[in-house]
Amino acid sequence: MTDAFGAGTPEHHSDVEAGETLVRVADLRTYYGETGRFGGTPVKAVDGVSLDIEKGETLGLVGESGSGKTTLGRTLVRLEQATGGRVEYAGTDVTALSGDELRAWRRNAQMVFQDPESSLNERLPVGELVKEPLDVHGWRTPRERRERVRDLLERVGLAEEHYYRYPHQFSGGQRQRVGIARALALEPEFVVLDEPVSALDASVQAKILNLLGDLQDDLGLTYLLIAHDLSVVEHVCDRVAVLYLGQLLEVGPVADVFDDPANPYTHALLSAIPDPDPTTETARITLRGTPPSARDPPSGCRFSTRCPAKIRPEAYEGLDDDVWDAVEAVRDVLRQRANAEVGALERLAQYAGLADPHADVEEVISDAFAGLDVPAGVERTVDAAAGRAASGDVEGAERLLADEFGSECERAPPTEHAVGESGRISRCHRHEPGVQSPSEYFADHDRR
Numbered sequence: 219m220t221d222a223f224g225a226g227t228p229e230h231h232s233d234v235e236a237g238e239t240l241v242r243v244a245d246l247r248t249y250y251g252e253t254g255r256f257g258g259t260p261v262k263a264v265d266g267v268s269l270d271i272e273k274g275e276t277l278g279l280v281g282e283s284g285s286g287k288t289t290l291g292r293t294l295v296r297l298e299q300a301t302g303g304r305v306e307y308a309g310t311d312v313t314a315l316s317g318d319e320l321r322a323w324r325r326n327a328q329m330v331f332q333d334p335e336s337s338l339n340e341r342l343p344v345g346e347l348v349k350e351p352l353d354v355h356g357w358r359t360p361r362e363r364r365e366r367v368r369d370l371l372e373r374v375g376l377a378e379e380h381y382y383r384y385p386h387q388f389s390g391g392q393r394q395r396v397g398i399a400r401a402l403a404l405e406p407e408f409v410v411l412d413e414p415v416s417a418l419d420a421s422v423q424a425k426i427l428n429l430l431g432d433l434q435d436d437l438g439l440t441y442l443l444i445a446h447d448l449s450v451v452e453h454v455c456d457r458v459a460v461l462y463l464g465q466l467l468e469v470g471p472v473a474d475v476f477d478d479p480a481n482p483y484t485h486a487l488l489s490a491i492p493d494p495d496p497t498t499e500t501a502r503i504t505l506r507g508t509p510p511s512a513r514d515p516p517s518g519c520r521f522s523t524r525c526p527a528k529i530r531p532e533a534y535e536g537l538d539d540d541v542w543d544a545v546e547a548v549r550d551v552l553r554q555r556a557n558a559e560v561g562a563l564e565r566l567a568q569y570a571g572l573a574d575p576h577a578d579v580e581e582v583i584s585d586a587f588a589g590l591d592v593p594a595g596v597e598r599t600v601d602a603a604a605g606r607a608a609s610g611d612v613e614g615a616e617r618l619l620a621d622e623f624g625s626e627c628e629r630a631p632p633t634e635h636a637v638g639e640s641g642r643i644s645r646c647h648r649h650e651p652g653v654q655s656p657s658e659y660f661a662d663h664d665r666r
């Protein structure tokens with residue numbers, strides 16, 4: 219065994235070498251609430267994720283709010299129990315661990331939480347907060363624990379006199395330092411950092427990120443960094459994984475993914491970052507609305523309901539982009555209306571005499587197509603769908619449009635495709651032969 223920050227590897231660490239797989243995630247699923255209020259469908263927060271994390275790397279995890287980032291992170295450190303699949307840590311499936319084995323493994327896998335305002339118990343002085351995990355694990359003698367806490371406080375840039383202060387006496391950055399010290403108390407090998415700087419001012423963010431980088435170098439840590447700020451990921455991560463509605467759409471080295479994204483969703487996410495160079499002309503892709511419900515995710519590709527590069531039926535390949543987008547927008551509205559949860563709410567509203575839920579479908583349609591030159595064939599199909607919706611058959615209307623305008627994107631889930639030589643993978647039907655790749659498609663279509 220080593221001292222607090224002594225040389226050498228702590229005994230409880232794995233024998234995995236830098237660059238080898240430390241954490242192997244296989245078809246992982248974490249569902250919440252098997253019996254929901256609206257009819258018993260669980261929220262599929264993580265739904266079939268497979269991913270390797272290498273010892274010593276920083277893997278970024280990005281995706282919109284609600285995509286399952288926190289749930290995935292929490293499942294990897296066993297703060298959440300997986301519904302299915304495996305998390306192998308140095309070859310051992312930790313989803314199956316219990317009792318003493320689980321307790322012993324927990325030393326290796328810790329988490330730093332997003333919000334230093336609420337993740338620290340206000341009633342304990344920071345020294346006690348940092349010492350708590352050592353107490354819980356019965357680490358060495360009480361005196362040695364206090365000494366280790368002093369070392370830890372110093373290591374994260376706090377001073378000895380901070381031991382007896384309370385979290386509310388600290389700034390946001392200092393509180394996050396306390397959170398980091400607490401996570402490191404038991405000398406973990408793998409740390410999930412859940413938005414560790416998003417609640418902090420920009421100048422403080424840089425200091426905390428530097429600290430995390432120094433600690434990684436000194437202690438040989440492996441990080442999973444959850445972040446919504448893509449520029450943070452670009453600066454500090456080795457690889458990045460892109461999550462959408464509980465599934466990974468792209469994984470690869472940061473340099474490659476940021477330089478030349480493979481998946482349409484990554485294209486859209488990255489195009490939202492302001493380009494510091496005003497001379498380059500990068501198209502901004504606007505994503506319509508918010509991701510659909512994780513309780514009732516779309517069939518086929520999860521991103522198909524919002525994808526700007528969705529494959530079209532051959533007859534509509536040449537259709538004007540604006541008309542296509544209007545069709546997609548109408549389909550989106552119909553889908554939301556046919557959704558069980560919305561349906562239940564609407565039935566309730568109807569029962570209370572508040573509204574006729576189908577009254578404004580025609581209005582939605584005329585708004586969507588206003589000012590557009592709509593080909594007669596498209597108009598006929600959309601009118602027929604509007605008629606069905608107005609008579610109360612929203613699902614029938616949705617089906618009619620799906621039959622006419624749908625493609626493999628919404629019929630089958632895309633498989634994993636290797637992209638380039640750097641171990642990158644992307645899930646998208648556009649990587650299959652016979653269609654333009656996502657990059658070729660975006661080069662051809664201005665989706666601003």
Ligand SMILES: Nc1ncnc2c1ncn2[C@@H]1O[C@H](COP(=O)(O)OP(=O)(O)OP(=O)(O)O)[C@@H](O)[C@H]1O
Nearest residue numbers: 250251261263282283284285286287288289290512
């Ligand atoms: N304890 C819970 N019970 C029920 N549903 C939950 C719970 N925690 C999260 N969810 C749901 O699971 C899905 C994924 O949430 P999660 O917090 O993992 O996403 P996220 O990508 O981390 O989002 P954010 O960026 O907003 O933190 C969401 O639909 C969310 O509402």
